Amino acid sequence: MHHDARSEHAHHHVFLGEAHAANERRTRYVVGLTAAMMVVEIVAGWLTGSMALLADGFHMATHAGALGVAALAYGYARRHASDPRFTFGTGKVGELAGFASALVLALIALGIGAESVARLFETPTIAYAEALWIAVLGLAVNLVSAWLLGADHHGHSHAHDHHGHDQHAHGHAHHDNNLRSAYFHVLADALTSVLAIVALIAGRYLGWSWADAAMGVVGAVVIARWSWGLLRDTGRVLVDASANPGLEQEIREGIEDGDAVITDLHVWQVGPGKFAAIVSLVADEPVSPAEYAARVTIHEELVHVTVETHRCAGQHRHLRAA
Numbered sequence: 240m241h242h243d244a245r246s247e248h249a250h251h252h253v254f255l256g257e258a259h260a261a262n263e264r265r266t267r268y269v270v271g272l273t274a275a276m277m278v279v280e281i282v283a284g285w286l287t288g289s290m291a292l293l294a295d296g297f298h299m300a301t302h303a304g305a306l307g308v309a310a311l312a313y314g315y316a317r318r319h320a321s322d323p324r325f326t327f328g329t330g331k332v333g334e335l336a337g338f339a340s341a342l343v344l345a346l347i348a349l350g351i352g353a354e355s356v357a358r359l360f361e362t363p364t365i366a367y368a369e370a371l372w373i374a375v376l377g378l379a380v381n382l383v384s385a386w387l388l389g390a391d392h393h394g395h396s397h398a399h400d401h402h403g404h405d406q407h408a409h410g411h412a413h414h415d416n417n418l419r420s421a422y423f424h425v426l427a428d429a430l431t432s433v434l435a436i437v438a439l440i441a442g443r444y445l446g447w448s449w450a451d452a453a454m455g456v457v458g459a460v461v462i463a464r465w466s467w468g469l470l471r472d473t474g475r476v477l478v479d480a481s482a483n484p485g486l487e488q489e490i491r492e493g494i495e496d497g498d499a500v501i502t503d504l505h506v507w508q509v510g511p512g513k514f515a516a517i518v519s520l521v522a523d524e525p526v527s528p529a530e531y532a533a534r535v536t537i538h539e540e541l542v543h544v545t546v547e548t549h550r551c552a553g554q555h556r557h558l559r560a561a
Contacts, residue, residue, distance in 0.1 A: 259511075262418045263313035269384045269421065270310050273303040276380045280373070295373055298431075301347055302424045305340045309421040312336030327543070330510020333417030334476045340420035341469035344427060348462040351431070355455025367443040374439060378432035384425040388418065415511040416473050423469060427462045434458045479507040483514075486540060490516060493534040498523045502549075515543035521551045 280296030316329040434454035441450040481487070487506050494501055503519035520531065528546035536544055 259313065259317065259415075262415055263310065263317065265387050265389065266306065266310045266313060266418065266421050268387050269425065270303060270306045272380060272384055272387070273299060273306055273425075276377070277303050280377075295377060298347075299377070299428065301343060302428055305343045305424050306421050308336050308340055309333075309417050312417050327509045327515060330513055331476060331508070333415060333511065334473045337416035337420040337469060338473040338477060340417075340424065341466050341473060344420070344423060344462060344469070345466040347427065348459045348466055351455055351462065352459030355452045355459060358452035358455070359449060361452075367439050371436065371439045371443075374432045374435040378429060378436065381425050381429035381432060385422070385429060388422050388425060414472065416469065416476070420469055420473075423465045427458075427465065430461060431455075431458050476508045481506065486514060486538070489538060490518065490535045490541075493537075494518065494520060494531050499525065499531070499548075509543065512540060513542045514540050515545075516541055517545045517547075519547040519549070521549045523550070525550055 277296050277299040280299060283296075312332050312335070316332040319325060319329050319332075321328075434457060435451070438447075438450040438454040441447040483506070487504060490504065490506065491501055499520045499522040501518060501520050503517075505517040506514055509515045516535070518531065518535075525531075525548035528548055531546045531548065532544045535541055
């Protein structure tokens with residue numbers, strides 16, 4: 240009987256994103272497509288002696304590796320979702336993969352930028368027809384990859400009032416940063432292809448040989464900005480930074496509408512769009528922790544709430560006054 244009671248009241252810690260399986264499948268398709276393009280470019284470059292093809296092929300290999308990490312992270316998180324070694328589940332494995340992927344993206348931006356700046360001071364010899372073919376083919380592959388990943392990398396934000404109705408005054412980000420990192424790698428490749436096409440056309444028909452290097456610098460700056468945004472967002476989740484001021488305010492409003500006063504509150508993200516909270520409160524006549532937890536778990540984002548209550552007559556009035 241004791242064992243059954245424990246099982247009945249046990250918490251589960253599976254905090255994966257709602258679209259985890261679909262995102263894993265999409266990412267695997269993109270890894271396959273990117274790897275195939277990489278092999279085609281490297282083989283074609285070796286057969287034709289084209290350094291441009293070989294360079295683009297090895298550049299594609301770095302993206303294929305980063306996308307592969309994203310795909311592996313989805314699989315690992317799914318397989319170990321119920322593993323008790325992970326105290327709060329594997330919902331943040333994707334954040335770790337996204338952080339690593341953002342570092343790779345930053346290195347790619349640095350490499351493109353350094354090479355482009357160096358070429359600004361050279362007079363390059365460019366095989367325009369061949370290079371255009373490479374750029375157009377690369378762009379086509381990346382557009383297909385972007386379509387496969389879909390628009391879910393933006394995530395969605397929403398909030399609920401205390402009656403469950405949607406509000407838009409503030410939201411709680413539901414980003415899947417693992418999918419977002421994969422999407423940014425695809426976008427980075429697509430951007431470099433578009434800029435290369437523009438530069439090659441300008442060079443071939445207007446004689447602007449410097450355009451290729453200039454567009455490389457522009458691309459490096461844009462990719463670096465994406466990388467920084469991803470590093471910032473994934474890093475905040477990994478170090479359990481304060482999840483969202485709006486969600487914290489909703490918790491306070493839900494619990495402090497009586498005589499209770501929250502003395503300690505921790506809210507952090509445990510998976511895409513999923514948050515945990517630890518609440519410590521003082522009240523004259525506190526109700527059960529389960530009742531306080533029920534007031535805030537109407538918000539679907541809160542998947543694991545722990546409440547600690549302290550009885551202290553009149554203390555809540557001093558705390559409110561303070």
